[in-house]
Amino acid sequence: MALNDAKDSTLSALLDPSPQPNQKNGARRRYRRCRSVPTDLILQGNNDAVLPRYESIFNVHPSFWQVTLFLALYLGVGTVCFYLVKDQIRGQKTNGILDAVYFCIVTMTTVGYGDLVPNSVPSKLLACAFVFTGMALIGLTLSKSADYLVEKQESLLVKCLHINKKVGASDLFKEIEENRVKYKFILNLGLLVLLMVVGTIFLSRVEHLSLVDAFYCVCSTITTLGYGDKSFSTDAGRIFAVFWILTSTVCLGLFFLHLAELSTERKQQSLVNWVLRRKMTYIDLEAADLDDDGVLSAAEFIIYKLKEMGKINQEDIALVMKEFEDLDVDQSGTLSASDIALAQSYFR
Amino acid sequence: MALNDAKDSTLSALLDPSPQPNQKNGARRRYRRCRSVPTDLILQGNNDAVLPRYESIFNVHPSFWQVTLFLALYLGVGTVCFYLVKDQIRGQKTNGILDAVYFCIVTMTTVGYGDLVPNSVPSKLLACAFVFTGMALIGLTLSKSADYLVEKQESLLVKCLHINKKVGASDLFKEIEENRVKYKFILNLGLLVLLMVVGTIFLSRVEHLSLVDAFYCVCSTITTLGYGDKSFSTDAGRIFAVFWILTSTVCLGLFFLHLAELSTERKQQSLVNWVLRRKMTYIDLEAADLDDDGVLSAAEFIIYKLKEMGKINQEDIALVMKEFEDLDVDQSGTLSASDIALAQSYFR
Numbered sequence: 001m002a003l004n005d006a007k008d009s010t011l012s013a014l015l016d017p018s019p020q021p022n023q024k025n026g027a028r029r030r031y032r033r034c035r036s037v038p039t040d041l042i043l044q045g046n047n048d049a050v051l052p053r054y055e056s057i058f059n060v061h062p063s064f065w066q067v068t069l070f071l072a073l074y075l076g077v078g079t080v081c082f083y084l085v086k087d088q089i090r091g092q093k094t095n096g097i098l099d100a101v102y103f104c105i106v107t108m109t110t111v112g113y114g115d116l117v118p119n120s121v122p123s124k125l126l127a128c129a130f131v132f133t134g135m136a137l138i139g140l141t142l143s144k145s146a147d148y149l150v151e152k153q154e155s156l157l158v159k160c161l162h163i164n165k166k167v168g169a170s171d172l173f174k175e176i177e178e179n180r181v182k183y184k185f186i187l188n189l190g191l192l193v194l195l196m197v198v199g200t201i202f203l204s205r206v207e208h209l210s211l212v213d214a215f216y217c218v219c220s221t222i223t224t225l226g227y228g229d230k231s232f233s234t235d236a237g238r239i240f241a242v243f244w245i246l247t248s249t250v251c252l253g254l255f256f257l258h259l260a261e262l263s264t265e266r267k268q269q270s271l272v273n274w275v276l277r278r279k280m281t282y283i284d285l286e287a288a289d290l291d292d293d294g295v296l297s298a299a300e301f302i303i304y305k306l307k308e309m310g311k312i313n314q315e316d317i318a319l320v321m322k323e324f325e326d327l328d329v330d331q332s333g334t335l336s337a338s339d340i341a342l343a344q345s346y347f348r
Numbered sequence: 349m350a351l352n353d354a355k356d357s358t359l360s361a362l363l364d365p366s367p368q369p370n371q372k373n374g375a376r377r378r379y380r381r382c383r384s385v386p387t388d389l390i391l392q393g394n395n396d397a398v399l400p401r402y403e404s405i406f407n408v409h410p411s412f413w414q415v416t417l418f419l420a421l422y423l424g425v426g427t428v429c430f431y432l433v434k435d436q437i438r439g440q441k442t443n444g445i446l447d448a449v450y451f452c453i454v455t456m457t458t459v460g461y462g463d464l465v466p467n468s469v470p471s472k473l474l475a476c477a478f479v480f481t482g483m484a485l486i487g488l489t490l491s492k493s494a495d496y497l498v499e500k501q502e503s504l505l506v507k508c509l510h511i512n513k514k515v516g517a518s519d520l521f522k523e524i525e526e527n528r529v530k531y532k533f534i535l536n537l538g539l540l541v542l543l544m545v546v547g548t549i550f551l552s553r554v555e556h557l558s559l560v561d562a563f564y565c566v567c568s569t570i571t572t573l574g575y576g577d578k579s580f581s582t583d584a585g586r587i588f589a590v591f592w593i594l595t596s597t598v599c600l601g602l603f604f605l606h607l608a609e610l611s612t613e614r615k616q617q618s619l620v621n622w623v624l625r626r627k628m629t630y631i632d633l634e635a636a637d638l639d640d641d642g643v644l645s646a647a648e649f650i651i652y653k654l655k656e657m658g659k660i661n662q663e664d665i666a667l668v669m670k671e672f673e674d675l676d677v678d679q680s681g682t683l684s685a686s687d688i689a690l691a692q693s694y695f696r
Contacts, residue, residue: 112573219476225460296683299647335644
């Protein structure tokens with residue numbers, strides 16, 4: 001096997017059209033390219049050629065304007081609806097329109113203080129409809145968009161943290177890439193604490209609650225618990241509440257999301273380390289050998305290890321494999337320029 | 349290029365130690381194995397050899413008993429705490445211990461009716477502590493476990509749906525694999541509707557609410573809105589509530605999770621289809637050629653396409669590549685049995 005391998009590499013070196021001045025250096029050099037080029041491709045080549053097309057076809061993050069539009073539409077319709085049935089809502093009232101917006105926000109975020117409650121069949125059914133759509137809007141669109149906003153602020157945080165050290169743009173990029181989840185979590189936690197402090201101060205100043213009551217009301221609101229014994233009862237309080245409740249409930253939701261992400265990433269990282277540390281055996285060698293030639297190419301090794309890490313599965317591989325076999329017109333087991341030319345003339 | 353390729357494959361056929369009776373058939377046959385063996389390996393070989401080790405080291409799903417233990421511990425501590433401060437909680441009271449459990453559930457699920465509210469500084473701070481830990485318990489552990497339970501019931505649903513058709517176990521397995529998210533969503537939706545119907549009937553029968561009020565209270569509870577104008581006020585009602593609130597709020601949470609998964613999967617699927625349909629160009633050929641030999645092996649093609657689909661990224665590849673280079677002791681550009689033997693003696 002070892003003899004075969006040596007013969008193989010010497011002969012393939014002879015056959016290989018690329019220049020290889022020295023066998024030992026040549027073999028090393030063959031892999032220098034794959035460490036640098038794909039990264040370059042992502043940053044420059046492929047980025048222009050492929051990624052913009054992805055972006056336009058598959059918008060993973062809902063656009064900022066789209067989300068704002070949805071939210072404005074939802075709040076607009078909600079406010080009009082609840083203003084129209086304002087006589088069928090009982091409780092602590094202030095200004096008609098303000099109460100409608102406030103009730104809409106308290107309902108969509110599922111805080112549900114109960115300081116304003118629907119008091120008729122139509123208003124009750126309206127509230128049911130608005131809580132479900134509100135949950136969907138926040139859970140499916142708004143939180144994704146907020147997550148994206150937090151991610152966008154990461155580079156700012158990392159720059160602040162490294163303000164004293166001289167770091168290049170590429171180091172900064174790498175630092176962010178490696179600790180994306182951690183920095184997102186820190187940023188989120190900071191924002192959450194800020195929102196809680198602002199809320200507590202506001203409630204104690206404007207709504208004249210004691211500090212404990214203000215803190216209790218803040219906790220009861222951001223968790224969407226909303227017992228309702230303490231809530232916003234003044235005009236100024238409800239104007240503040242409209243913005244603060246929406247921001248802080250979404251922020252706490254994201255906090256738990258990032259916490260879960262962090263724990264998943266830690267587990268994933270230890271799995272990756274375990275897979276990389278694990279010694280290759282002859283059984284692995286045979287199992288990973290996709291084209292059955294007795295040796296593992298770098299690409300075969302990568303696929304085997306990524307599969308072991310759970311990053312890709314057999315279905316993904318089988319799907320692309322089928323495509324490969326269709327493209328391999330001359331059935332040589334490899335795709336060459338001639339295959340592509342043949343495929344293009346074949347499909348024409 | 350085409351000439352080079354033909355020469356390459358003929359010569360490599362001569363060098364290849366595996367029997368290839370006919371060039372045309374041989375090339376086809378080389379890939380027969382990679383379509384079948386890796387699946388077999390997952391189901392039999394690797395399953396015994398590698399997967400159980402993962403399972404024991406990296407428990408992705410928290411075990412059922414672990415979650416039950418956590419929940420029991422949480423509810424136990426919560427009940428004792430709130431029972432001890434029961435004189436500092438005002439509102440509609442029934443039985444002391446029952447009220448403590450009920451208050452604990454209403455708090456941890458963030459329903460927060462407000463029919464029982466803490467009325468002193470210690471009880472308020474206790475409620476704050478319990479709502480945060482309760483959210484964490486439900487969001488990070490319980491919902492994952494519930495998701496896993498739903499997944500486990502999938503095969504049952506698929507069997508029911510195909511009861512009239514004769515399908516083999518492997519077809520069933522494939523059907524589930526391909527539509528995992530869809531079936532999870534359907535199952536979840538069914539369970540949610542059932543819970544809502546049961547809740548509405550119970551509230552109208554036992555708590556003597558009108559049908560609209562019962563439905564309104566159900567919606568207000570499962571969304572964790574909990575205005576509190578309608579809630580469980582009898583002994584029987586609160587016993588039912590303890591089980592029903594926990595199940596139904598988790599179920600609605602999962603519903604939105606599965607809805608998001610479904611939409612993500614649809615988007616991912618159209619990206620996969622687009623990547624597979626897209627014609628390979630000479631630029632792609634060059635970019636995908638990891639070992640720079642002018643042709644694409646099946647494994648190189650798979651890596652390139654999976655990267656385009658966003659399933660793997662350059663970091664993953666670079667990480668495994670580094671490992672490959674370390675293992676490739678003779679620097680031949682391929683891993684052979686001799687490399688493994690060398691690596692083992694080298695590290696010894």
